[in-house]
Amino acid sequence: MELRAAATDLAALHRRLLARAPDEGAAFIAAESGGSGLLLRSYRVFGEKELGAASGELSVTEEAQTAELATLKRGGHALVEVHTHPGSGPAVGFSRFDQEQLPLFARYVRLKLPGRPFGALVLSEHGYAGRVWTDAGVEPLTIRAVGQRTALPRWIDHPGVDPISRVDQRFDRQIRSLGPDGQARIRALQVGVVGLGGTGGHVVQQLAHLGVRRYVLVEDDVVEASNLARLAGATRWDPLLRRRKAAVARRTIRRLSPTAAVSCPGSLRRRAGLAALSDVDVIVGCVDNDGARLVMSELAAAHLVPYLDIGVGIEGEGPARSIGGRVSFYLPGGPCLACADEIDFDEVAEDLESEALRSIRVERGYARDRRVEPALMPLNGVVASLGMMEFLAFVTGLRPVVPFTRYDTMESRLIRQSVEASPDCVVCRPAYGMGDRQMVDRYALDARS
Amino acid sequence: MHPRVAEEWSEIASLYPGVRHMPSPQRVEVDMDLEAGMYDRPGTSVAVLIPPGYRATSPDGFLVPSGLSFADGSGLPASDATGVGMPGWLLVSFHLIDESGASAWRPAADSHRGDNLIGYLASIESFLARRCN
Numbered sequence: 001m002e003l004r005a006a007a008t009d010l011a012a013l014h015r016r017l018l019a020r021a022p023d024e025g026a027a028f029i030a031a032e033s034g035g036s037g038l039l040l041r042s043y044r045v046f047g048e049k050e051l052g053a054a055s056g057e058l059s060v061t062e063e064a065q066t067a068e069l070a071t072l073k074r075g076g077h078a079l080v081e082v083h084t085h086p087g088s089g090p091a092v093g094f095s096r097f098d099q100e101q102l103p104l105f106a107r108y109v110r111l112k113l114p115g116r117p118f119g120a121l122v123l124s125e126h127g128y129a130g131r132v133w134t135d136a137g138v139e140p141l142t143i144r145a146v147g148q149r150t151a152l153p154r155w156i157d158h159p160g161v162d163p164i165s166r167v168d169q170r171f172d173r174q175i176r177s178l179g180p181d182g183q184a185r186i187r188a189l190q191v192g193v194v195g196l197g198g199t200g201g202h203v204v205q206q207l208a209h210l211g212v213r214r215y216v217l218v219e220d221d222v223v224e225a226s227n228l229a230r231l232a233g234a235t236r237w238d239p240l241l242r243r244r245k246a247a248v249a250r251r252t253i254r255r256l257s258p259t260a261a262v263s264c265p266g267s268l269r270r271r272a273g274l275a276a277l278s279d280v281d282v283i284v285g286c287v288d289n290d291g292a293r294l295v296m297s298e299l300a301a302a303h304l305v306p307y308l309d310i311g312v313g314i315e316g317e318g319p320a321r322s323i324g325g326r327v328s329f330y331l332p333g334g335p336c337l338a339c340a341d342e343i344d345f346d347e348v349a350e351d352l353e354s355e356a357l358r359s360i361r362v363e364r365g366y367a368r369d370r371r372v373e374p375a376l377m378p379l380n381g382v383v384a385s386l387g388m389m390e391f392l393a394f395v396t397g398l399r400p401v402v403p404f405t406r407y408d409t410m411e412s413r414l415i416r417q418s419v420e421a422s423p424d425c426v427v428c429r430p431a432y433g434m435g436d437r438q439m440v441d442r443y444a445l446d447a448r449s
Numbered sequence: 450m451h452p453r454v455a456e457e458w459s460e461i462a463s464l465y466p467g468v469r470h471m472p473s474p475q476r477v478e479v480d481m482d483l484e485a486g487m488y489d490r491p492g493t494s495v496a497v498l499i500p501p502g503y504r505a506t507s508p509d510g511f512l513v514p515s516g517l518s519f520a521d522g523s524g525l526p527a528s529d530a531t532g533v534g535m536p537g538w539l540l541v542s543f544h545l546i547d548e549s550g551a552s553a554w555r556p557a558a559d560s561h562r563g564d565n566l567i568g569y570l571a572s573i574e575s576f577l578a579r580r581c582n
Contacts, residue, residue, distance in 0.1 A: 291502075294506075345505050346551065348502050349500060352501055356532035357509070359532065366550075424562070430452070438452055439451070439452055442501045
């Protein structure tokens with residue numbers, strides 16, 4: 001089983017626990033189920049007064065344990081116990097004392113927190129070992145860190161070098177740019193792309209050229225004649241055949257990688273689409289409405305999935321006309337689109353309401369018009385490429401990701417924005433690491449009966 | 450139950466002891482007393498539809514059983530709610546907006562510090578007590 005955690009959380013937990021070296025440290029992680037694994041929602045490092053020594057080994061006092069288990073029970077969380085073995089090196093493992101005591105503690109915890117798995121991790125400066133107890137038995141617990149590649153601690157950052165990429169001439173120039181590790185990381189990813197129109201078409205094309213092999217394509221629109229001026233990969237026959245945009249994107253991918261794994265679960269408002277996105281390595285959002293951005297922001301926070309949002313806009317008239325775009329990258333633990341005030345909740349309410357409610361509001365005269373947005377293929381291409389550079393920064397660690405950038409076409413400039421995570425954010429804070437309990441599938445139209 | 454509603458549930462239940470959660474469409478139903486002599490009955494059920502984006506997005510309007518009217522026989526500012534999956538109910542026009550027409554809903558990560566369902570229900574009580582003005 002896998003424990004998915006924000007890199008920032010892991011690094012902070014690791015640093016705080018090993019600050020006690022050469023003494024051992026201990027913490028309890030509040031974890032949630034997400035898909036087939038666990039998610040780190042929060043953690044508590046035990047202080048000096050809460051730690052004791054039983055038989056010469058580190059232990060958490062009964063009082064601290066009881067209080068913390070009660071908190072976990074109230075919150076509905078599972079427990080992952082963490083302790084350190086400073087100086088053990090990369091081949092760290094559970095001690096004989098751990099091997100004897102952890103099964104007993106697992107039984108105790110699973111009685112206190114019934115129906116939830118119990119995990120245990122031991123960390124050293126350079127490695128970790130993990131184990132998890134479930135109804136099905138005991139199995140290894142691995143850690144999957146998500147966040148800035150450049151900030152990932154070395155003890156967790158395994159590139160998983162793919163020897164095929166090293167010798168594949170197709171990626172020769174890219175490997176010279178990003179290194180074989182970088183290419184291997186691209187190849188290993190599963191990417192979800194939501195929205196396969198003007199920007200999404202460019203994104204899919206670039207991902208396919210870069211060598212991404214696994215895709216979840218979320219969109220259920222069909223190609224229309226008016227899309228041909230901007231839809232990368234489309235042909236003049238596609239609107240005549242009422243071909244789906246997802247089919248066009250899949251065709252683009254398969255022309256470069258015939259064996260690529262491409263899943264097309266339909267729209268974002270379907271359970272299958274939401275479920276598929278909750279387990280990808282990164283979501284690239286290329287949508288034109290804030291309702292979809294809210295859904296993706298909440299899903300990304302709940303399941304700790306990095307979410308790159310690419311948006312373009314052409315507004316106003318004459319000298320007041322503004323043409324530009326925005327690239328926003330949510331890295332779990334960092335600021336989300338709502339923290340950056342990039343989501344208009346009035347628009348969200350309209351985007352997500354049922355057709356029946358909308359028709360009542362139209363009848364009463366207070367529904368906003370849904371206007372047809374102007375579009376330009378080169379603008380889509382520029383902003384999609386900006387987004388893909390951040391994607392490369394995220395995947396390969398080329399440089400740290402710049403989470404928020406604006407592109408102003410009229411001034412021909414890029415503006416880097418400084419945004420802090422808001423402790424009061426109504427989107428990412430309550431959802432953070434909540435996994436399946438966040439019930440993101442409530443946004444699915446096929447979930448409503 | 451919607452996770453944000455679940456966070457608020459015990460508090461709602463303490464103020465509205467008969468509160469019900471109904472799944473389809475997702476809504477909260479409470480019983481409210483009405484101003485004596487203002488309506489054709491002393492009390493009514495009130496339902497609030499929970500939008501999927503709640504608390505980021507506000508509820509919009511509320512529902513009362515069909516047939517509720519003012520004491521003089523005139524109707525509430527409402528439409529038939531059959532289309533939203535609530536046959537036998539009326540959807541009352543009620544919006545938390547400022548002078549410019551923008552939403553006045555100001556939620557927070559912690560339901561105790563920003564707008565929430567309890568505040569929304571209190572606003573409905575006040576609206577009903579002002580003869581829907």
